[in-house]
Amino acid sequence: xxxxxxxxxxxxxxxxxxxxxxxxxxxxxxxxxxxxxxxxxxxxxxxxxxxxxxxxxxxxxxxxxxxxxxxxxxxxxxxxxxxxxxxxxxxxxxxxxxxxxxxxxxxxxxxxxxxxxxxxxxxxxxxxxxxxxxxxxxxxxxxxxxxxxxxxxxxxxxxxxxxxxxxxxxxxxxxxxxxxxxxxxxxxxxxxxxxxxxxxxxxxxxxxxxxx
Numbered sequence: 001x002x003x004x005x006x007x008x009x010x011x012x013x014x015x016x017x018x019x020x021x022x023x024x025x026x027x028x029x030x031x032x033x034x035x036x037x038x039x040x041x042x043x044x045x046x047x048x049x050x051x052x053x054x055x056x057x058x059x060x061x062x063x064x065x066x067x068x069x070x071x072x073x074x075x076x077x078x079x080x081x082x083x084x085x086x087x088x089x090x091x092x093x094x095x096x097x098x099x100x101x102x103x104x105x106x107x108x109x110x111x112x113x114x115x116x117x118x119x120x121x122x123x124x125x126x127x128x129x130x131x132x133x134x135x136x137x138x139x140x141x142x143x144x145x146x147x148x149x150x151x152x153x154x155x156x157x158x159x160x161x162x163x164x165x166x167x168x169x170x171x172x173x174x175x176x177x178x179x180x181x182x183x184x185x186x187x188x189x190x191x192x193x194x195x196x197x198x199x200x201x202x203x204x205x206x207x208x209x210x211x212x
Contacts, residue, residue: 008092011083125158
């Protein structure tokens with residue numbers, strides 16, 4: 001079993017990475033393989049709703065989005081990490097996740113993330129963490145992904161990695177999150193081996209709020 005941890009910070013080895021590394025170390029201790037996927041520093045365009053992914057299965061912009069989607073098909077769980085930028089997730093990870101989840105919906109039949117556990121990890125110097133946490137979790141709940149919780153909201157605090165390493169409660173929260181993720185993955189695998197089938201999937205129904 002494998003979990004991909006997405007680093008949505010422009011700093012490859014910054015505070016967000018430090019939090020994700022604590023999660024990764026604990027997952028490995030629990031027998032789960034991990035990979036940290038860094039978004040990098042090149043601009044990531046937002047979704048332009050061209051819907052070309054419905055025809056090709058890939059996003060029209062060939063960047064980190066398509067690279068991640070190729071990896072995601074073989075993953076069993078996900079952790080998406082972001083710093084707080086103006087009380088919200090980073091612009092890079094917002095554009096990235098918009099396109100990743102939209103492309104999966106239109107081009108891959110809602111299969112890449114279906115029933116795969118996910119969690120968000122937030123890093124901030126001071127505030128904006130809960131707003132960012134709420135923002136990222138919405139992606140999971142629209143894709144039928146079990147949301148993994150911890151003993152507190154999944155956040156660390158610090159202006160630099162050394163500060164994060166001093167945030168004992170934050171690091172504790174990361175470790176609990178990792179163990180809970182590992183437990184759910186193992187339960188899912190045990191259920192599969194026992195013949196427990198995934199839920200029946202109904203055909204999607206789309207409506208709007210305009211009525212005649």
